[in-house]
Amino acid sequence: MDYKIEDLKEKGYLDINIDNTKDLVSEIKKLKEEKNAVILAHYYQTGDIQDIADYVGDSLKLAQEAAKTNADMIMFAGVHFMAETAKILSPDKKVLLPDLEAGCSLADSAPYKDFKKFKEQYPNHIVVSYVNTTAEIKTLTDIVCTSTNAKYIIDSIPEDKGIIFAPDKNLGNYLNSITGRNMILWDGACHVHKEFSLERILALKKENPDAMILAHPECEKPVLLIADHIGSTSSLLNFTKDKKYNKFIVATESGIIHQMNKENPHKTYIPAPPNDSTCACNDCEFMKLNNLKKIYIALKYELPEVVLEQEIIEKAAGSINRMLEISAKNNL
Ligand code: 13P
Numbered sequence: 001m002d003y004k005i006e007d008l009k010e011k012g013y014l015d016i017n018i019d020n021t022k023d024l025v026s027e028i029k030k031l032k033e034e035k036n037a038v039i040l041a042h043y044y045q046t047g048d049i050q051d052i053a054d055y056v057g058d059s060l061k062l063a064q065e066a067a068k069t070n071a072d073m074i075m076f077a078g079v080h081f082m083a084e085t086a087k088i089l090s091p092d093k094k095v096l097l098p099d100l101e102a103g104c105s106l107a108d109s110a111p112y113k114d115f116k117k118f119k120e121q122y123p124n125h126i127v128v129s130y131v132n133t134t135a136e137i138k139t140l141t142d143i144v145c146t147s148t149n150a151k152y153i154i155d156s157i158p159e160d161k162g163i164i165f166a167p168d169k170n171l172g173n174y175l176n177s178i179t180g181r182n183m184i185l186w187d188g189a190c191h192v193h194k195e196f197s198l199e200r201i202l203a204l205k206k207e208n209p210d211a212m213i214l215a216h217p218e219c220e221k222p223v224l225l226i227a228d229h230i231g232s233t234s235s236l237l238n239f240t241k242d243k244k245y246n247k248f249i250v251a252t253e254s255g256i257i258h259q260m261n262k263e264n265p266h267k268t269y270i271p272a273p274p275n276d277s278t279c280a281c282n283d284c285e286f287m288k289l290n291n292l293k294k295i296y297i298a299l300k301y302e303l304p305e306v307v308l309e310q311e312i313i314e315k316a317a318g319s320i321n322r323m324l325e326i327s328a329k330n331n332l
């Protein structure tokens, strides 16, 4: 059944019934070609979404792809701040997010008004913000960073300059420790990464002494202290390719294990468990709001679209472009 856009907006596009016999994968491929759309998917998406994407990657790679794509439409299989970043980098393109409710607890931990007041206390400081922030926060930011390029971004700032780092205090503390800086940190965190249980990871390590512990720098310090390798999703994935190691305890969102399995199916990947003893792994419920049905509907009806005011796009673009320039200089 076909719907009119007006009806969909009123009805709620997610309530649409679609024919169960539809082969969503081939329908999505057809729509993608028809509309000259590109599908960008983050490593935390489910495996079936990663498998239909044109590009799968970490936050930096997806921003770089969004900036250079020739497509007319970007379907962002990720969360809201990622789609906003794509819109800021490619303002003339239509940017779709399968579910507008796909937010981010870390981005939400830095509301605009509070952060503006915080920044005013340090008028001479440079503001470095993690890409996991709203577009509004990026308008208050000098340079955006991701976990792949954060060290390079911070090292590019003269040593005598004070820095405010937001919003992730775990990543900020980790960066202070590896750069020797004393950045002022906003007190935010990701609800997925701060929940990994040190005790349960140590118990897994006892059962699997040959397993390497991999941790994303959004994890709390005690987990980072026991990690054999700390890095962004792409860095963790690269580490698993090392021939020396065959077993890994993975302390980040479990979606990344799909790519690890694809790259090296004979190795063993154990998702690190959270404090809640009923779960074996820690999923981001925002990332997992997306599914193939929503992607199909979004491509077909070109909804929901991520729209930003022109003024916000212009103000936020500088901080993201500075990040892309420093990343290019460092071959990232
Ligand atoms: P990266 O993929 O850039 O490491 O980011 C992880 C993340 O938390 C995205 O929400």
Ligand code: SF4
Pocket: 079, 103, 104, 105, 106, 107, 132, 190, 191, 192, 193, 253, 284, 285, 286, 287
């Ligand atoms: Fe945000 Fe954490 Fe989910 Fe990443 S995993 S999107 S930082 S809530």
